[in-house]
Amino acid sequence: MKNSIWIYLLVMSAVSFIIRVLPVTLIRRQIKNRFIRSLLYYLPYATLAVMTFPAILSISENPLCGAAAFAASVITAWFTKNLFLSALFGCAAAFLAAILL
Amino acid sequence: MKNKNQLSPFLKGLRDGLPIGAGYFAVAFGLGIAAHKAGMSPIQGFVMSFFNHASAGEYAGVAAIRNGAAYLETALLILIANARYLLMSTALSQKLSPDLSFFHRVLIGFDITDELFGISIAYPGFLDPFYMYGAFLTTTPLWATGTFIGITAGNILPDIVVKSLSAAIYGMFLAVIIPPCRTSRNITIVVLVSFALSWLMSVIPAAAAISEGFRIIILTLVISSLAAVFMPLSEEAEEELP
Structure with a gap:
């Protein structure tokens, strides 16, 4: 049987809600453990990097489109630090690669 | 007499949220394109974004839906992708008056995003819950609407454009890391x-x-x-x- 999208949304929303609400309602003092703090510090970078590559190569049948988008976004992010521009130039590079290749 | 400094915390929140909301709208559009690929309807995208309001977490969820992942796997994925909110929620607990009610704490916790966490930590003294609610109201509805429009665009734009636009979400992730x-x-x-x-x-x-x-x-x-x-x-x- 195919899973229902609505149930997925319920699961996602419930977990997101619990993560956000539990600490602020229960914990009244700061986490002191150095390992936990370091882990929580590095976690977003590892997750986002893992989710980005090599998944970006699959945006089109030709992996070069994704590779072009990756290069353009990395360069734009490095120099501008701008979320919107990084996304925009990534899309533009993917589009150009799709037309030219 | 009223001047800018005497704006109520709620109005201040609305004002500070607006530029963040404009950015959210653009980001959510890219997320909508990804959600479209996973077979989600615009309404489902709106609901997902309103209740989750987290780019990495939602993208992880969209990938799970696309792959037909198990519900438990999906829950774990969301937990990992959103784990930083545990830390932010913990930090915010230090910014609240000890007298603040459980109800307000729940609502403040629900409102947490990377950006709202940023502006609420910068709020002078104890965080006024209504500042957070104001900022929430000018950000998350735009985030949800952007997702709705992204999925709609995914349904009507030509294939080559949709594929190119699906690079957007990765561009945003890269702009963070x-x-x-x-x-x-x-x-x-x-x-x-x-x-x-x-x-x-x-x-x-x-x-x-x-x-x-x-x-x-x-x-x-x-x-x-x-x-x-x-x-x-x-x-x-x-x-x-x-």
């Missing part, structure tokens, strides 16, 4: 190792057989644990938040 690499050697190492191992696991047949969701969970936990062991934060840097 690349700039800190300019100043932090440790983050650079984490990002490069993540790229490399993620690619390796997608080409080694035994590893590629593991679902995408579990690959993300395993890699994230292993890489950040190793980073925490071998490159622990110094006392000063512990104040810094991702």
Whole structure:
């Protein structure tokens, strides 16, 4: 049987809600453990990097489109630090690669 | 007499949220394109974004839906992708008056995003819950509407444009992880190792057989644990938040 999208949304929303609400309602003092703090510090970078590559190569049948988008976004992010521009130039590079290749 | 400094916390929140909301709208559009690929309807995208309001978390959820992942796997994925909110929620607990009611604490916790966390930590003194509610109202509805419109656009735009636009979400992720690499050697190492191992696991047949969701969970936990062991934060840097 195919899973229902609505149930997925319920699961996602419930977990997101619990993560956000539990600490602020229960914990009244700061986490002191150095390992936990370091882990929580590095976690977003590892997750986002893992989710980005090599998944970006699959945006089109030709992996070069994704590779072009990756290069353009990395360069734009490095120099501008701008979320919107990084996304925009990534899309533009993917589009150009799709037309030219 | 009223001047700018005497705006009620609620109005101040609305005002400070607006530029953030404009950015959210554009980001959510890209997320909508990804959600469209997973077969979601615009309404489903709106509901997802309103209740989750987290770019990485929602993208992870969309990937799970696209792959037909198990519900438990999806829950774990969301937990990992959104784990930083545990830390932000903990930090925010220090910014609240000890007398603040449970109800307000729940609502404030629900409102947390990277950006709202940023402006609420900068709020002078104890955080006024109504400041947070104002900021929430000019950000999350725009985030949800952007997702709705992104999915709609995915349904009507030509294939080549939709494929190109699906690069947007990755562009945003890169805009979060690349700039800190300019100043932090440790983050650079984490990002490069993540790229490399993620690619390796997608080409080694035994590893590629593991679902995408579990690959993300395993890699994230292993890489950040190793980073925490071998490159622990110094006392000063512990104040810094991702």
